[in-house]
Amino acid sequence: MRELQYIAERFDDLIRELPVSSYAGFLEETKRKIKVLADKDEFYIDVFNCTNASSESKKTVKLLESAAQNTGYRISLKDENNFSTRIFETVFPSVGFVLLDEEMLQNDALKQHFKKTDSTYKVMFIVNLLSNNDGIRDFSRQFSIRTKTFTLSPADLEGKSIGEIIGASIEAASVDKIKKIAYLNSIKPVFSFLDDILSSENKAANTRKLLNTQNTNITRKEEQSLNNNEVTSNLRQLIQKSSQELEKSYKIKYEDLNKPNTGQFSILTQERCNMLTDFERKSLAEKSEKYETTIAPGFINSFVTAISNSIQKELGKDEAFIKSSFEDMISQINIQLKNKGIQPLKVDTIYPPFPEKERTINSFCYINKNYTGELIKKGATEYFVALRDYTGLIMVVGGLLAPLSIVASASDSGVFKNIATWVKATTAGISLLMIIYGIFDLRRRIPKKRVEEFERELNKAKEILTQESKRMFNESSRDWTSNISNWIRDASQNINLQIDRNIKDLLSQKASQMNQEKVQQQKQQQSVDLLLRNIQSAERVKEQLNTRYRDMVNEAEKDLKL
């Protein structure tokens, strides 16, 4: 029906007004279907019979089908299973044939369908296949008053084409009009679709408009929340506090390790020094009675190695602990950053190279002041040396014996001779006693003195080792804690820098996002306003289509004689 082409063309205008509607595809398809309908020209007729219809009824169907062949009429069969199904794109016939047999008379569903007040059928031919005419009157009464019914007998159909059958009851001019009405009825649902679509689009657009106004307020609120000074200050405090605590904890740790008597380092020093039990001895040319004593290089090496190892062990623990403390701190910071939508910290750029343990150890773990001592050689020289202790006594005794020897060498006369004899005997006795005592005393005193001297030298050596060990521990600790402090300060500084950079990045990103959002909101506002205007235009197009459609229907129904 060519007149529908106008509706299809105007549909394009409507689609243009609603390009992004969620119904765009549907509207496009509807336009296509209207065009399909517009291109058709056949006269469509529905023929109702039941699935269990009588053989008479089935025969009549065949008769009607052959009557419609090559005539421009199209027959579609309807029964209780398919009568209610109508798809938009098919022609809704305004003429129908009801093959009334006993089965049809009993079929409530089809009878209900014929009662429909909004039925599109203008004319209904009831072909009476009943054995009597009792039921036909009641049956024809149930049709809507808008439907004209004609009763036919099977004989009325014999040997006639559909056109002739219809023409026998309806004027030729009205047949054309009925056909037109069928096509117009077929596109009638379009107006109900348009009502639903435009109402839904209108509601959505108005809601969007309302939400858009509030969106601006949301953006403003988010802009205010961009100020991250509080976060920065909180994080700085957290970093400073954690760093200070960490530094302090290391100072305390090394102070504890170096504490006299109880510190781990002091205990180790004590243990290692106690392991010194002997010296290395070397004869001296200028002091033939003595050895020069030194600590064996092997012992010193093992002593220094033990201290180095001990320091290294502690320093090694520090690296792992400090890094894990920093990781804890970083994860705390990252939680706060994440909560504020700020990029979390990247660990790889935070840590400066960790101080080298070996450097500290190598710098301070060596013997600065070595021990050197002397010990008297064992044997006769010990006695000579020991006699030195008796020098005074010998002098006294010698001094005492000298006058006595004078007296003893006095003349043999008189009293002097007796005295000389007594002195000689006494002197000999005293000398003998002294020699015996001297020998006895030397034999007793020399080993004791030897031990005492050795112990003294040993203690001296230990004292030197202790001092050296303390120096090594103290200087290494001092150097290490200073290195750690520097490392912590550098790492903290890196964290602060990265936080500042991330916040700065976020601020610039957010600022640009906000700007984009503002622009977007303005666009959205314009888009919603445009959409609302378009909907209004679409409404106008719809109204024009509706008016045109009503005119077409009125035109078709005008002078329709049934």
Place this chain on the structure above:
Amino acid sequence: MVLGIDLGTSNTVSASLSRDGSPVLIPDANNKDVQITPSIALIEGRKAYAGNFAENLYESLPDKQIISYFKRSFGTQEPVYFDDYKNPWFSETVASLILRKVKYDAELYLPDGFRQAVITVPAHYNDVQRKSVIEAARLADLELTAIIEEPVAAALFYGSYNKKIDEEIILIYDFGGGTFDLTLITKSGNQLNVIAKDGVNKLGGKEFDDIVHNTIKEGYEKSFGSYFPTDKLTTNRIAKIAESIKIELNDAETPRNVSKWIMVGRDAFEATFHYENYASKANQLIIKTEQAVNRCLRSLGMQFTDINKIVLIGGTSSSKLVYNFWKGKVSPKQELVYHQPLSSVAKGAALYAASFSDGNSAEIVPIDLKSVSTYNIGLVFANDSKKQIDLLIHRNTPLPVSSKKVYKINPQQNDFVHIELCQFWDPQEDIHKLGTIKAGPFGLMSEFYLEVAVENRLNGTIGIKLKNADNGRDIKFEFIRKASDHKYDYQQQKAMVDSVYLNNYI
């Protein structure tokens, strides 16, 4: 001022009291003509839309699912929706969006704000479901004064303007969008006595919608010979169409078929809804409610004729189909009351909320509410091979009520004790397992008697206490709700609700 909220399956209504003590509905903040908030939500990134906003916007957001009927998932611990970031949204969380929207409306409408807030719950809700409603209020930052059962709230409203109902037996028939409840009450002065309760789970307007929905689906498949599409946009659209056709069929003055052109995807077809077919299926649903009424009356040894009045409330009750069904059942001596079925619950809740106020207004009278337990409450001792239910509290017992059960425990045999708490109407049919009480380990203790005390409070929730019966000392325990793949975490859900802009409110 006070706020009463009827948090319904399909629609939510809120009410307050005017200065003269009359209940008034609170309108939508953006449209004063709209007094009902559809209980639906839509989540789009960091924005959420609740109520009419969601209804108006679903067409513009075709890939978004409308979250509806979430009230039916209360107490299930199963998410009802996953957002764009794969976060699970539980029924409580979605309900909190609706409550926030209603709260926002109320704050705009009531210049002095509100002090007391009451939310209604279906009478047949079990303990877990009631606690879900309380949780939803907590997520919405809504400080609750109390919860009250929907039929009781409706009875309060009905009683407030009808003083001649003292000593009468009234059946409150609450057929809503998703639930059916019935409550038998009597009123004596300011005292409202609930004498029995019953209901049917998951029976409401949605089942009526489904009848229409199935007809649409069948019509489509018959017309086009292909499966009905299941995309979100079509599902949302058809749900709305099915609801509107249901209303048309339900409210038809005279029975008539309804034909409607339906757009599905790019196609359209005409579906015809035969009134008789629809009415026959709908009546089967209404008969289920009649069976519940009879069961309830039987449990009290009463007959239908003993009822003086039947008050119809709820969205589905407002249909002519339901009204005509009961009209045909009542005798001339009985009265079928059909008065403000959609708003009476919210108004009753507002009246109840007012009864907690300091009594400045002479119009507001304190309400003495006497209710009864909805369910039988029992325990199942896990070590009992027979899994026998130890009944502690009988249904329809006046509230509050508490009861105890003592079990002999041998810690040498089992480190932990597991006792299941359940609610039920009939132990042979529908048993609601509320969760498991887990106590222990008891270490080196010797054999002792464990006393489990269960209290059914006035608001219908359940409290549990465990103690050593030998020495009277309390025993700590853990209450494990139904296991789910997605654990409900209040902090996470609260953060989610707080982070979204609801209806773009600031």
